[in-house]
Amino acid sequence: MAHALGARKLFSELSLTLRPGESVAVTGPSGSGKSTLLSCVLGLIRPSAGSVKVTGTEIVGLRPARLAAVRSRAVGMVFQFGELLPELSPLDNVVLAALLARSDRQGARDRAQKLLDDLGVPQAATSEELSGGERQRTAVARALINEPALLLADEPTGALDTETRDRTAELLFGLPRRYACGLLVVTHDPGVAARADRMLRLEAGVLKPVSSGASA
Template sequence: MTPPPAPPVLCLSDVVYGVSGRRLLDGVDLTVRAGQSVSVMGPSGSGKSTLLMCLMGLIRPRSGRVEVAGEDITRLSARGLAAHRRRHIGMVFQFGELLPELTPVENVMIASLLAGDAVDDSRSRAESLLTALGVPEAAATQDLSGGERQRVAVARALVNTPGLLLADEPTGALDGEQREAVADLLFGTPREHGCALVVVTHDPTVAGRADVRLHLHEGQLVQVQEAR
C-alpha cells in the first residue's frame, strides 16, 4: 500500500497583500508538507520578502489564511503569535544574523532559552546540533568561515525542532564550495528532521534542488516546469 501523504505544515489560502495600490500577493495558495522542500524565485520587488514576512507573521495579509502547524497565524494575538513562532518556525537569514562575539553554542542556545527551555537542555541540544552539522568549536562565531556561520544559523533555526524552516537567500553571501555545502545541508533537513522547508533564492541552481520549484510572478506562485 502507498503510505498516506504527510500532513501539511504550511497552508496558504487566497492570501492577498498590497502596498501603494500594488498587489504583491494576489490570491496566493501554497501547501507544504512535512519532509517536503519548496523554492521560490522571482525578480527583486516581486514580493518574495513580503511572502516570507507573511509566513512568519511579521505582516498580516489583507485577506486569506496563513496556517502553520494547523493554526491560522493571522488570527493570533501578538503574544500568541510570538509563542507559536518560537515553537513551530525556524528562520535562516542571508547573513546569518548571529552575534559575532558569542560562541557558536551560545548563538544556538539563544533561540532555545527564549522558548523557555532550561540552560542545561539548551546547551546540550545546541552542542549536539553543531556537532551533527560539522561546526568546529570556536571562542567566537566571528572566527568561523562564512559557510560555517551559516551552519550555525541553520542549527539555531532547528534547535526548537520547528515544523517549518524558512530560508531567505541562505547562500547569497557564499561562494563556491561553501554555497554547495550549505545548500546540501538545507535541502537535507526535511528528510533528516521531518520539517517542511521554504527557500527564497535568486540562484536557479539552489532553487533546482527543491522538490517543488515556484516562481512569484504578478502576485501569483507559478510552478516551474522541468525542461524535457
C-alpha cells in the first residue's frame, strides 16, 4: 500500500497481514503516519495505490453504504479518550453501537451487559461517573459488541495513569485469543507495544520488525 498526503509520501510499499488471534503493535515517531494507517484500514482515507482487505473484502473503492456495512460488521475501534457519549450509561453506549449495526434491541442489550460484566465495568447512570480505566473498558466492550474480526486501537492507553495503563494493556492484548479477533494497536509507549505478538516500527513509509529487546 502507498499513500501520499499532498506532496508528502507517507507510505512506500507498506505491507501488513494480521491473522485472527494475533496482536500487532505499531510504533514510530510523531507524523510518521500511524493514525493514517488506521484510517486507511477503516476506509476513512483511500490510499493512492495498493489495496486494503478486511476479512477478504477489498474496501478500497467501495461505495459508502457498502463500506459502512463492512466496517460495522467486521471492524471495532478503540480511541485514546474512549469517545463515549457522556450522558449515556455504559450499557447504552455499547448497545447503541449494536443498534447502528441493525442488531435487535433485546439481543444487543443482553450481549452488551455480558461484555460489560466480563470486562469488569460497573453499572452507572452515565459514563461520566466511571473512572478513566472503566471508560476505556466500556469503549472496548463497544468495539467488541458486533463480534468484529479486526480490532483497532489508537493510543488506547495514552490518557491513563501508569497503573490503569498496565491493566488496560493487559486486557487489550488478551482480547485476540479470547474473542478470536485480530488486534492492531498504534502506540508511542514501548511498554505497551512489547505486549503484542509482533512489534513493528513505521518510519520513512515502511513497517519494520522490532525485536522484543529493542527500544520502540
